[in-house]
Amino acid sequence: MTALSALADRLVDKLERATFLDAAAEPVAKVVGIPLKSKVFRNLASGTPTGHPAHPPLVTVPIGAFVMASALDVSGPEHVAAARRLVALGVLSSLPAALTGASDWSYTSGAERRVGFVHAGVNALALSCYTGSWFARRRNQQLLGVALAGAGGLLLTVGGWLGGHLVYSRGVGVDTTAFSVASEDWQDTVAEAELIDGQPMLVHAGGLPVVLVRIDGQLLALDDRCTHRGGPLHEGEISDGCISCPWHGSRFRLLDGEVVAGPAIRPQRSWQVRTRYGMVQLRVPDEVGSLRSNPVS
Secondary structure: OOHHHHHHHHHHHHHHOOHHHHHHHHHHHHHHHOHHHOHHHHHHHHOHHHOOOOHHHHHHHHHHHHHHHHHHHOOOHHHHHHHHHHHHHHHHHHHHHHHHHHHHHHOOOHHHHHHHHHHHHHHHHHHHHHHHHHHHHHOOOHHHHHHHHHHHHHHHHHHHHHHHHHHHOOOOOOOOOOOOOOOOOOEEEEEHHHOOOOOOEEEEEOOEEEEEEEEOOEEEEEEOEOOOOOOEHHHOOEEOOEEEOOOOOOEEEOOOOOEEEOOOOOOOOEEEEEEEOOEEEEEOOOOOOHHHHOOOO
């Protein structure tokens, strides 16, 4: 580990432990949660219809616009107008990026919520710099506009690093079952007689938690750990052939694990089920992902 990365790790560790941030972050999270009560808004903000988080692709637009504006700033005076338009594009496109990021952040807690709160604050300062840059350019204060864009770029870099830390170091926005290795051999779980129709049961197959349900005589099984933030599905409610996560309300179709309602974006892994001599057995179909099928032990 280099001195720079070691310093960054120490700083972010202090940030994750900065409990005083909770006093400001919690009220903001409650406000952000108000529009998320709408199923339509929640699904769109999470990216549920596309099966991919909405925030990462949306942030590429303002980042690209801001970077290109700075590139044109140093390319010559003939690009002044184009640079100003790019700054405007970056400011406007930051709004949907911020909304989707706020949605993702609202489902975090503890250390991740603190880092995300600072991530959002730093990006807000960057956006203020770029907004000021646009106004300065409109008043033909080109040097001030360029300077403000430079300051915004530095803040954007810090904010981007914090966002990357949340994803790559803390797994925010990552399928929480991505590294769950399941056996392709049939695994004994529980006696079929123990199941109660319509009541989810937590069982374990090869060490993995699975929610098992019998509905109208049909046995159905999904990974118990919610792909969104890891909630225990066996504690959720069943209705209309779906099971709801007790933590954030994501709904999954029991038949195949597909997402019916967000904020989850990734489906639950569906298990094959059979009974042998009164015992329920489970297995998964062939796995193609190398990190699942060939893990380092």
